Amino acid sequence: MDQLNNNRQTPELDIFITDLNGNQRGKRVPASSTHKILQEGFKMPRSILGLDFWGDDIGGAVLALEDGDSDGVCHIVSTKPVLVPWEAGEHYQMLAMMSHPQGCRLATDPRQLLACVLQRYTDRGLTPVVAAELEFYLLDLASERENRPIPSPLLPESRFARPNPYAMRNLNRFRPILEEIRFACQVQDVPADSIIAEFGDGQFEVNLNHVNDALLAADQAVMFKRIVRNVAHKHAHLASFMAKTYGDESGSGLHIHFSVVDQAGQNIFSNGTEAGSSDLIHAVGGILAAMQGSMLIFAPHLNSWRRLRPRSYAPIAANWGYENRTVSVRIPDSSDAARRIEHRVSGADANPYLVIAAILSAALYGIEHQLNPGAASTGNTYANPQAEQVLPTQWYEAIDSLRQSALMRHLLGDAFVDLFTAIKEQELDKFASHITDAEYETYLGVV
DSSP states (O other): OHHHHHHHTOOEEEEEEEOTTSOEEEEEEEGGGHHHHHHHOEEEEGGGGGOOTTSOOOTTOTTTGGGTOOEEEEEEOSSSOEEOTTSSSSEEEEEEEEEOTTSOBOTTSHHHHHHHHHHHHHHTTOEEEEEEEEEEEEEETTOTTSSOBOOOSSSOSSTTTSOOTTOHHHHHHTHHHHHHHHHHHHHTTOOEEEEEEOSSTTEEEEEEOOBSOHHHHHHHHHHHHHHHHHHHHHTTEEEEOOTTSSTTSOOOBEEEEEEEEOTTSOBTTOSSSTTOOHHHHHHHHHHHHHHHHHHHHHSOSGGGGGTOOTTTTSOOBSOEEESOTTSSEEEOOOOGGGOOEEEOOOBTTSOHHHHHHHHHHHHHHHHHHTOOOOSOOOSOTTTSOOGGGBOOOSHHHHHHHHHHOHHHHHHHOHHHHHHHHHHHHHHHHHHHTOOOHHHHHHHTTTO
16 A cells, blocks of 8 residues: 555656647656656657547548558657646646657647747847737636636625626635636746736736747746646636637637847837837738738637627727727837737637737738738727728638638648648537537427
8 A cells, every 4th residue: 555655656747739729738657757758759649739629630631541640759848847736746747849750840730830930030130029918717616606707705796796807806706726826837937927807707817928939928828728727626616718708708818919129139119109110010011911811810719709799809800009909909008118019819719829820920921021001090999890801700701711811821831721720620510510509499399
């Protein structure tokens, strides 16, 4: 029995990659294998990058049976094993990225895809500085309200007890979970900054600090979601990064802030004015030009499209403006040195690697081709969206928009576009074959 107990305390290591849907897939090995894994990497089937959300192979995808379902080599990208504080005993994790066995990059690994985009910046002597904002809900699994957010233990459930945005009392309600999330972020070097209570009951937003390594920024966003989900589960809660957890509550977004610095460390979006430089304007032009074709990346799931509605602080048109939260691309009021772009389209359910790759590749394209975004929008842009700016409103439209986009194929490559659209088409087909309870309740025995 003593030997069994000792075995349970054997240090373990989780090693994993992130697939195109943003899910982690990997292995759990003895921590004593760390040195060997750092030297040699580890193998997994290349097809796991392109599974659908339920883990099924994509019909006709070249990564599966057509090429014998061959392996890729996963190389560790973390600098060192990091402790997993929500697990008992000694438990560590390391992040990896998949390559082709011949050593070349694999365009269907989302982290590799972002690395290729960043190489274009490096070739021009430029470095993006990136930060992510993530919104999520905390749900009480033990609640009798069927996974509605946990009610306050102090206040009666009434309209007077409903939370308000930025209300400090809501931070107090969830203090034990939020404190442990912040502790886990410190342990794993994820630079979580401010935590605010958002519009929805039990909804929070956490800002991650700007870093001058976009790959690291995406890693940190992925790790942050992993931290929140696991810490919440430890406290008998469920963390939801669904874009629209409740139809009658605020949706959850993934907002990306970024600027670009040159080799001298100067922000190329700054020119001493509040309007920003021509590079900033052209970057916005590129982002807007690619937005129609990018929507499947920003809203990749069926539920994603429930968030993109008028008057919801979620964008519905490819527009931009200064200090305006009704647009897709916002230029926040800031000091000249901090002049930056905020991209507000993505839901919290999107893959951070793909989101940042799509945004940065389009921005650089706009700079290189000096694209004009048109006039900045002012006021409530939900009231009168211009017809040419309206974004896709349905999942199938977004799939087709990406598949048909010559610009997105130029920016992110045919291999990615073909596989990602095939994944999403298969997922859409599966949902289309499922009859919802709402349909039965509405139509059965009536029509």
